[in-house]
Every structure is written in structure tokens, then in C-alpha cells.
Amino acid sequence: AQKVTQAQTEISVVEKEDVTLDCVYETRDTTYYLFWYKQPPSGELVFLIRRNSFDEQNEISGRYSWNFQKSTSSFNFTITASQVVDSAVYFCLGGVTGANNLFFGTGTRLTVIP
């Protein structure tokens, strides 16, 4: 069985604070991939990052950074110096290589207060 857990339902931070969104992916497969997507109020899901299970190198893209720890199956997402435009629902997804269907976490609603 596969499961993506986003334990934080809602987070509120004040603008310019750093914030980390947690994600844990449970699977028995050794080869898998993980994603983070952003869903702004408009509703469309926006791709942020894809990570393969064999690549544990952390990644930074501007104010965004991701930390993948295979030993704990965690794929956490940090926004540095948050901005109001970061307010959205963020989804973590997991999938097994070779299969097309992905497993969604329940999402974390981030509100950045000006």
C-alpha cells in the first residue's frame, strides 16, 4: 500500500518568515518519485518539483528548497522569506516508477499574513 501524509492541515506565518511543509511517503517500493504542487486560489495545480527516490540531493530554487530523506521517507518543502503570493494549498504526491497513477496527500493550506 502507498500513502502520502501531510500532517499539517493549515499553517499561518507572517510575511518574511520561513516556513516548512512536511510530507511523508510510505511505500514498500524502493524506486519511486515524489512531487510538490501548488494550488493557488484560481484552482489550477502548478508543478514545483519532482524528485526520484535514488536522488537524495537537496534542491534549492530561489526561495524554495526541498529536503529529501529516504531513510525517513520524508520530502519536506521550505519557503524562505515567505511572501503573500505564497498563500496557497500545497500538495505532496508520490508514485511508483512504472505506474502512472499518483497518490496525493491531503494538502497543507499556507496563509502568509502581510
Add this chain to the structure above:
Amino acid sequence: DGGITQSPKYLFRKEGQNVTLSCEQNLNHDAMYWYRQDPGQGLRLIYYSQIVNDFQKGDIAEGYSVSREKKESFPLTVTSAQKNPTAFYLCASSDRITYEQYFGPGTRLTVT
């Protein structure tokens, strides 16, 4: 521009009517998906198709039907058998290499 289009953006129907949601992609992706999202909730998979003329049920397929006659198109019909059809419906497609799913803008269906 390559991408996924869904139409219409907002759709209103009376209870008891079937309604078909459109999803078209020009990304040359083999796989396509339909998801349902209820307010404040995550996405749930309705149906997916990995290749033309083939599709599989997702977690909540009851009351829905799909077809995949063309690679570019994956329409979803919400039938009168779906007990709570009011929701936000998202279509997605993906390729066989990255598995990254590209999402359409969604259709907000309201049934009264």
C-alpha cells in the same frame, strides 16, 4: 502553446441530468486523468487512461463514465447516478518518462 484545456470553467446543471466535461491536451501525452476536489479537501482519482481505448477506475468511479477515443481527448460524463456531483473537477496528463502530471485549469460543476 502546449497544455491542457478544460471547458467550461463553470458549469451549472439541474439534478438528474447527465453532463460531460471536456478535457483536451496537445502535449502528446499517453496518460490522462480525472480528479475530483471537494472544498477544503485533497484530490481524489476518478478515472485514468494510460493509452487510447483503455481506461481504469480510480478511487471514486461510481456515477462517472469516460471515453478515450483519441489521444488528445478524455471527456468525463457525470451521470445522474452520482449522488453528490457538485465539485471542482481537474483533468491531467502525463508522459511515460517523468510521470509529472500537467493539470488543466479545472471545471467547477454545480448541480442544484
